Amino acid sequence: MMVRWSKVVAFATGACASASFLPPHLANDPRNSGRTGGRAAVGPDLQLFDDTLDALRVLQDAYFEPWVGTWPSAIDWTAAVMGSHVAGALLSLSRGLELVHPGMGEGYLLKENTISLYFSQLIGFYFGQDAFAIRGQAFDDMLWVVLGWLDAIKFIDTRIGRDLGVINSATFSTGTPQNDGWHGNLWVPAFAHRARIFWELASVGWDTKLCGGGMNWNPRLTPYKNAITNELYIAGSISMYIYFPGDSNAAPFGANHGRNSPPAGASTDWKPHDPIYLTAAVDGYEWLASSNMTNSKGLYVDGFHVSGYDSGSNNTKCDERDEMVYTYNQGVILSGQLGLFQVTGNPSYLREGHRLIQNVIWATGYDLARDQPIDDLARLFLKFVPPWHGLGRAGILEEACDIKASCSQDGQTFKGIWMHHFTAFCSPLEPTTANQDTRSFDSVRTEHSIACQRYIGWLEHNAAAARGTRDSEGRFGMWWTAGLLNFTTRGLYIPPDALPDDDGAPVDDPPGGQLLIGQSVKVLPSKAGGEPAALKERSQAEFRDPNSRGRGRTVETQGGGLAVLRALWELSKQSL
Structure with missing residues (x-):
C-alpha cells in the first residue's frame, strides 16, 4: 500500500512483540515455524492466475455492456460491488504479472492489454452508474459506492507506485489531474469526488438519539441499526482517511453535505487525511463493538430494531435483535479493522479480525487444527448432504438460502463481498508512521502473515468447490458446496440438521421430513416413515445442475467466483 499521509494520530503504539493472532492450539503448532505457516514455498500457480483472469473475463464479457457502462442485470448496489471486484482483480493481476511473466515478453504484453481493457470498462462504469438514483436510497447503498471508487483509487495508487514508480505520493494532495505517469491517474479526481460526495450523504445516517449511536x-x-451499514461506515470512513486524495470540486452541491457549510468566500477544498474520517471510523467501531450484535458462535447477526417505536413508545434502546446470519456481515468489518490498525498501530484490531475469520471458518464446518472439514465427507456424501454448522457445511462458505436455491439478488452477492474484504485484511502489512517501534511491528507483521497462511487450506477447499460450479461457459454458481457433489449419478437427501431455518440455524423438524436433491422426484416421507407422502416431478435441469435452480447463475454469482479465486491467489502468492 502506498501511504500518503505524513502524520497520523496514534491511539495505541504498544504492539506486543509476542502477540499471536491464532488461538493457543493453533499458535503452538510446529507448522508455524516460518512466515508461510508451514507450507512449502513453491512457484506461482499459473493455472490459478489464469483461472482468476478468466473469471474476470467472463464477468465482463458475459455481463458487462460497454455501451451503457454497467452490468444491466445488476441493481445499483450490486453493480457498485462488481466495481470493487473489478478493481480488486486488476490490483491482483497487475501485481502478479511480474511473477507470471517476468520481463516484457509477448505474454506480459497480452495480459497488460487485458488489464488496460478492463480498467477502461471501470471508467465506463463511472458514467454508467446511476449516481443520482443512489442518492435517494438507503445509507448502505451509498456506502458501497464509496468503497467501490476508493478500491479503484487503491488500484491506481499501487499501479503507479509499485509498477511504474513515476508519481510522487504528494502529487495527489491537490486533486489535480496529472498528465505524466500511467493514464489511470487522470481519473483519480473524478473517482475521489464521487467517493467524497457519497460518504457525506451517508454520514448523516449516524444517530445518537437511538441505541446510543450507530448508523441507521x-x-x-x-x-434499524444493522451490522452491514455500520461496518460499511467504519470501512468507508477509515478508507477515506487513508486513500482519499483530496477534492477541489464542489459540484453538484454548493454546500457540504454531512458537515457544516463553509462561510461565504471560504475554500471548498476537501483535503486528504481529514480527521473527520478517522473520528467517524473510531466512533463507529467502538459503538459496534459494544452493541451486542454477535451471537454465541461469535458471528454478527443482522441488526437491531427499537421495540415500540412505531407505537409511540419512549424506548430508545436497541432491544429487538434479528438473529439472521449472513456471510457479508462477517466480511466488511475486516477492511475497517485493517485500516484502523494501519492508522493507529494498535494490534487489537488485527486480533479481533483474525478471531472473526476463525469463527467464520469453524462455522463452515472446517477445523483449522487438522486443516480439513469437521465431518467425514466421504461417508456423508454417499447419501446425505453434510450438516449445517452456522455459516456453511462441508467446510464451504454458504448462505442459509443456498441449499433451497431461494437466494435473492442481494443474497447472491454476499459471499463475494466476504472474500473481497478477507483478501484486503490478509494483505501483507507495510510500515506506516503509526508503527514507530520497528521491532514490535515486525513481530505483528510476522504473526499476521502466519495466521493468514493458516487459512490457505480452507481457501483451497472453497475455491475447488466454487470451480466445480462453473458451467460450460465458465459462469460460477451460487451454491459452492454443490461443486463437491456428484448429482448426476445419485440423489442426496437433506436431513433435518442440514437445512437451516430463516435464522440460519438447523431445522429441528422440517415440514414433510427429508428433502431430496439430485433425482427426478422430491421425496417427502410421512412422519411414521413408509411410503412417501407426496411426489413432485423435478426438471432435468435441476437434476443435472443444482445451480440452475432459483435465480441461477448471475453477475453476482460470477463476482463471488472471481473473489474466491482472487483470495486464494493473493494468499498463496505471499507464501512464495
Whole structure:
C-alpha cells in the first residue's frame, strides 16, 4: 500500500512483540515455524492466475455492456460491488504479472492489454452508474459506492507506485489531474469526488438519539441499526482517511453535505487525511463493538430494531435483535479493522479480525487444527448432504438460502463481498508512521502473515468447490458446496440438521421430513416413515445442475467466483 499521509494520530503504539493472532492450539503448532505457516514455498500457480483472469473475463464479457457502462442485470448496489471486484482483480493481476511473466515478453504484453481493457470498462462504469438514483436510497447503498471508487483509487495508487514508480505520493494532495505517469491517474479526481460526495450523504445516517449511536439503515423506514451499514461506515470512513486524495470540486452541491457549510468566500477544498474520517471510523467501531450484535458462535447477526417505536413508545434502546446470519456481515468489518490498525498501530484490531475469520471458518464446518472439514465427507456424501454448522457445511462458505436455491439478488452477492474484504485484511502489512517501534511491528507483521497462511487450506477447499460450479461457459454458481457433489449419478437427501431455518440455524423438524436433491422426484416421507407422502416431478435441469435452480447463475454469482479465486491467489502468492 502506498501511504500518503505524513502524520497520523496514534491511539495505541504498544504492539506486543509476542502477540499471536491464532488461538493457543493453533499458535503452538510446529507448522508455524516460518512466515508461510508451514507450507512449502513453491512457484506461482499459473493455472490459478489464469483461472482468476478468466473469471474476470467472463464477468465482463458475459455481463458487462460497454455501451451503457454497467452490468444491466445488476441493481445499483450490486453493480457498485462488481466495481470493487473489478478493481480488486486488476490490483491482483497487475501485481502478479511480474511473477507470471517476468520481463516484457509477448505474454506480459497480452495480459497488460487485458488489464488496460478492463480498467477502461471501470471508467465506463463511472458514467454508467446511476449516481443520482443512489442518492435517494438507503445509507448502505451509498456506502458501497464509496468503497467501490476508493478500491479503484487503491488500484491506481499501487499501479503507479509499485509498477511504474513515476508519481510522487504528494502529487495527489491537490486533486489535480496529472498528465505524466500511467493514464489511470487522470481519473483519480473524478473517482475521489464521487467517493467524497457519497460518504457525506451517508454520514448523516449516524444517530445518537437511538441505541446510543450507530448508523441507521434507511432514512425513510422504521429505524434499524444493522451490522452491514455500520461496518460499511467504519470501512468507508477509515478508507477515506487513508486513500482519499483530496477534492477541489464542489459540484453538484454548493454546500457540504454531512458537515457544516463553509462561510461565504471560504475554500471548498476537501483535503486528504481529514480527521473527520478517522473520528467517524473510531466512533463507529467502538459503538459496534459494544452493541451486542454477535451471537454465541461469535458471528454478527443482522441488526437491531427499537421495540415500540412505531407505537409511540419512549424506548430508545436497541432491544429487538434479528438473529439472521449472513456471510457479508462477517466480511466488511475486516477492511475497517485493517485500516484502523494501519492508522493507529494498535494490534487489537488485527486480533479481533483474525478471531472473526476463525469463527467464520469453524462455522463452515472446517477445523483449522487438522486443516480439513469437521465431518467425514466421504461417508456423508454417499447419501446425505453434510450438516449445517452456522455459516456453511462441508467446510464451504454458504448462505442459509443456498441449499433451497431461494437466494435473492442481494443474497447472491454476499459471499463475494466476504472474500473481497478477507483478501484486503490478509494483505501483507507495510510500515506506516503509526508503527514507530520497528521491532514490535515486525513481530505483528510476522504473526499476521502466519495466521493468514493458516487459512490457505480452507481457501483451497472453497475455491475447488466454487470451480466445480462453473458451467460450460465458465459462469460460477451460487451454491459452492454443490461443486463437491456428484448429482448426476445419485440423489442426496437433506436431513433435518442440514437445512437451516430463516435464522440460519438447523431445522429441528422440517415440514414433510427429508428433502431430496439430485433425482427426478422430491421425496417427502410421512412422519411414521413408509411410503412417501407426496411426489413432485423435478426438471432435468435441476437434476443435472443444482445451480440452475432459483435465480441461477448471475453477475453476482460470477463476482463471488472471481473473489474466491482472487483470495486464494493473493494468499498463496505471499507464501512464495
